[in-house]
Amino acid sequence: RRQHYPALLFSFLLHCLCFPCVFFNLLAVGSPLVMDPNSICRKTKRLVGKQNELCQTQPEIVSEVAKGARLGVRECQYQFRYRRWNCTSHNKYFGKILQQDIRETAFVYAITAAxxxxxVTQACSMGDLLQCGCEATRSRAPPRPPSSSSSGEGVKWEWxxxxxxxxxxxxxxxxFMDAKRRRGKSDIRALIDLHNNEAGRLAVKLYMRTECKCHGLSGSCTLRTCWKKMPHFREVGDRLLERFNGASKVMGGNDGKTLIPVGQNIKPPDKQDLIYSADSPDFCLANRKTGSLGTRGRMCNSTxxxxxxxxxxxxxxxxxxxTVVFEENCLCRFHWCCVVQCKKCLVRKELSLCH
Structure with a gap:
């Protein structure tokens, strides 16, 4: 059984996601580990180099890494909620997905790296980490006013x-997320995982937005202060789903160090594209070997x-x-101060469920 480092790392990270199940341990089948963020480093003796250094010197950052993994998998479940594979958190099935080189695995790696x-970036801005803080802007060129607006004329801008x-x-x-390839040995799967990790990070890094605030007497805007903010993570998920839909199939080059797109007249994937090397199963029927839970009993839209x-x-x-009948809050009223009182209403809903 091939021991693949990124999949091993994912198994450790996913133990921190607070799902009701325990995720699949890819090194010791049948020996799941129950982990919290603080125990990743304590129990993960196979982490070496920079990963081990991070564990030894900055365990609070590892805690943010675990939060990021949880954020990524939650977004994966949102983006795939209507698809045959819905980014299930079931332990053994999810582990099987991570062992394959399919498009779904590419998305999981990318969204988790993102x-x-x-x-980690948000923790810096919130002051939750001692190692970082707000972005340093001394060497950055002053921000430009929006080209579509003439109101920026005569206004002083600064970061x-x-x-x-x-x-x-x-x-x-x-x-923490990238694997180290062994010297002298080619590993096409490692090249693919590294590429998808980078695509996920770039979906955040390359789409920073500029936010500004006006300063001046009587509401005037004599000075505008601006700063860079990350895109909302839902935007990151939407962007990576587009990349998933247009993912490129690749194969290893003869040198064992390059990836070549499969098919004629296909441009090489760029750094933001997702890549994979094996076709996905159809996920119609339950199959533990492929990580498919099937779609029996899933809710669908008949129209x-x-x-x-x-x-x-x-x-x-x-x-x-x-037909499903359930109870929900209704006819809610706000009473000063500060209570919201609601009644309970029975709601009848028609569901379509797969055979």
Missing amino acids: GVTHA GGCGDDVEFGYEKSKQ AMDVSGCDLLCCERGYREE
């Missing part, structure tokens, strides 16, 4: 506020023509209609 970048130090989060994500539609999601097996 989550770690985002979480200020608390910009997100995405470079720090990027480096820590790279330090939709996209991936959430019953024809596609149910793999043309058909579906049944079921």
Whole structure:
């Protein structure tokens, strides 16, 4: 059994995600480990180099890494909620996904690397880490006013506020998430994982936005202070899902160090593209070998023509209609001060469930 470092690292990280199950330990099948962020370093003796250094000297950053992994997998579950594979957190099934070189694995690696970048950077801005803080802006050129607006004429611009130090989060994500390839040995899977990790980090780093605040007497804008902020993580997930939909299939080059796109007249993938080397299963039926839970019993949309539609999601097996009655808050009122009182209402909903 091949012992693949990134998948091993993911198994350790995913133990920190507070899901109701214990994730698959890829090195010792049948020996799951129950872990919290503080125990990653204590029990992960196989971490070496920069990873081990991070564990020894900056365990609080490892805690943020765990939060980032949780953020990434939650976003994965949101983005794939209507697909046959819905980024399930079931232990053995998720572990099998990580052992393959398919498109779904590419997305998991990318969104998790992005989550770690985002979480560590945000912790810096919030003052939760001693090693970092707001972005240093002394050497940066002054911000430019929006080209679509003439109101910026005559207004002084300068960097200020608390910009997100995405470079720090990027480096820590790279330090902890990236695998080291063994010298003298080629590993196409490692090249693919490293590429997808980088694509995830760049989905955060390359899409920083500028926020500004006006200063002046009587509401005037004689001075505008600006700072850089990360994109909302939902934007990161949306962007990576687009990359997932257009992911490139690759194979290893003869030198064992390069990746070549499969197919004629296909441009080489750039750094932001997701890549994979094996075709995905159809995920229609439960199969532990492939990590498929199947779609039996999944809720679908009987009128939709996209991936959430019953024809596609149910793999043309058909579906049944079921009426569900549940209780929810309704007719809520705010009473001064400060109580919200609601009544309970019974709600009847028609569901379509896959056969």
